[in-house]
């Protein structure tokens with residue numbers, strides 16, 4: 001029997017009382033399973049953290065000794081027990097080390113996606129879905145008909161200018177994907193990487209990604225204003241450079257509202273679009289879908305009468 005309270009949304013995060021653990025705890029918890037290292041999913045200060053080894057490396061870089069009391073790293077596909085709940089991490093395709101979390105209890109399978117995408121991404125493990133009775137899914141872009149464009153076509157737009165480009169992106173995951181795409185599809189571009197991003201580049205490379213063609217940010221080169229240079233910077237630096245007119249600006253995001261006004265639009269998302277979510281639901285073939293992080297209303301309407309959809313938050 002599906003337990004409607006197997007995972008409940010609390011102020012402290014998603015809680016499983018049957019194993020007494022949190023998924024992506026929002027407040028420090030005694031036991032937390034962390035799906036991936038983005039700061040809205042991975043906070044410091046948990047007691048025991050279960051995650052992949054890449055997630056641990058990112059968290060230790062970001063939080064130092066405060067990252068967690070202890071880490072219990074697990075391989076994809078290898079089950080382990082927390083209390084009476086059997087847990088398995090599966091690749092989520094969102095960023096390096098990102099995991100979906102399969103929980104089995106009393107014969108029922110609950111699959112929590114964390115953040116995920118079905119789109120191709122050479123910088124991380126490809127999503128691996130399995131059948132489950134309950135799919136607990138993020139719904140960031142779960143808007144009927146919303147489609148992300150192909151990354152190749154998007155990134156090639158940066159080759160349309162030889163002017164220096166100021167490229168803003170989240171430091172972890174998105175930036176490494178951009179460097180890979182630029183190396184592959186815009187090989188003429190010399191990439192200068194901001195100091196807030198460079199350490200994450202090195203962690204990716206230590207996990208066997210790349211090697212990629214990039215160099216640390218260098219103000220001398222920046223001032224020379226050479227052709228075909230891309231300055232890859234964090235969102236904060238992207239804002240602080242807003243006065244500089246010498247750059248062509250672009251901000252990589254799946255959101256229209258975050259696109260650079262007057263610059264180059266660059267739609268690149270590490271979340272699934274509508275088709276990806278539908279594809280995942282078909283693959284997982286759940287009896288129920290519980291939605292998180294976004295708006296599950298379109299999914300509820302789309303599956304009305306054929307599949308039970310519950311909006312968790």
Ligand SMILES: [Zn+2]
Nearest residue numbers: 036038094115
């Ligand atoms: Zn994320």
